[in-house]
Amino acid sequence: MDYKRDIPLVITFIVGVIAVMDYYTTFSAVKETFTIIKNWGVVLQAFALGLGAANLFRVHGKRISDRKTSEWYFSAWLLFMLIVFVVVGLGTGQFEASSQYKWIYNAIFLPLGATMYSSLAFYMAIGAYKILRARNIDSFLLFATAILVILGNTPIFPATFPAFFYTREWIFTAIVGGAYRGIRIGIGIGAVVIGIKTLIGMETGYLGRR
């Protein structure tokens, strides 16, 4: 018996069956048990967060002490900011609700996230440029459809020529909708089957190839 493999499989099966029963049945004992399991999950995730922080310190601490690459000062900055966030959060006693914590979050973290998110527009434009080239009949159809959807999404065109709006709607409901549902049904079935395989211990890839 391989305990390192079999014990996780047994735990997966028991927890999985309780989760399934919680969804389909009304037994209060099952619902209470599943609530406890979900709470355990939250606690485990909190521990995992500590593991992540420890991992960051270990990896970046080593990088700073080695100074082999020119990016070591980025590691120093990362650890510095990590400590600042923790100290401000704990020091005020109000954690993320404190005004100081909110300030550094809103003034530093949020703008950086928004900047990265907005850069997506350029990535999408580059991607669209690469793919929207009418090289053959298939790519021409894709190109023509994309142009119609773009025109239908740009306020000035439907406002001037309502046909653009209706064309876009027709593309979405009649053409995209059918394909979308087909893929969605396939995804749903695939997810159910992999869920069942995980429950019965057939899907063991997540445990490594033992």
Place this chain on the structure above:
Amino acid sequence: MAIFTEGRIVPLIAFVLAWVATYLAIQIGKEGKIRIRRLPGLDAIEEVVGRAVETGRPIFDIPGRGSFTDLYATQTIAGLSVLSYVATLCARLGAKLYVPMSRVDVLPVAIEIVRDAYRAEGKLDELDVETQIPYLSGTQFAWASGVIGMASRMKPAANIMIGPFWAESMMFAETFHRVGAMQVGGTARMYQIPFFAALCDYVLIGEEMFAAGAYVSGDPNQIGSIASQDWYKIVAIILSVLGMLLATANITVISDLLKL
């Protein structure tokens, strides 16, 4: 008091039938009677790893940023199954593998999977977990910029990203494309599939990624289980067509039944 939750009796029957179908498919698979179509995206992984060895450049495997406790857990499991396969190939052929992680609960599992693969190939001493499986950040764009930075500096030969992805999918696909990496993408997140289709060399669309673990294992039992997906799909198509025809005739028996 009702035993079953209202509106979930038919879904429960469907779930039990899916369970039976999966069991039957596995039994038929054991006899080697099931043949499945080739998935070029998964067949290409060995070639991709070989290319990385030839060019002396690293290979990236990104299992997405889903966890084990959210809606996308099945996609995460599918991504980790592929990671297990990729790590085995990398250890066997001698390619340097990088797995930049975003979720702290998936991190230890990913580390164990890669470690197991290297151990099985007798090359555990070649694995540097801290450098090769770094935890970059739990925040979407901090993680994304970390991955983009790594890709720009290391110029990997290949990138395999199978799992749940969000807005970062386009950033990754474009960055790895720009550095000349061969890419295999796969996600069941509908909005991200077009991004992968636009820029990846091979794409696993929808349910194909759920079959990936079984497909790459080459195990007849596992391959058999893929067949049950197709059986269920056939039933779904029959029900859809029947429902469409009956609804057109104003007979709502199927939609009423599904509401039970």
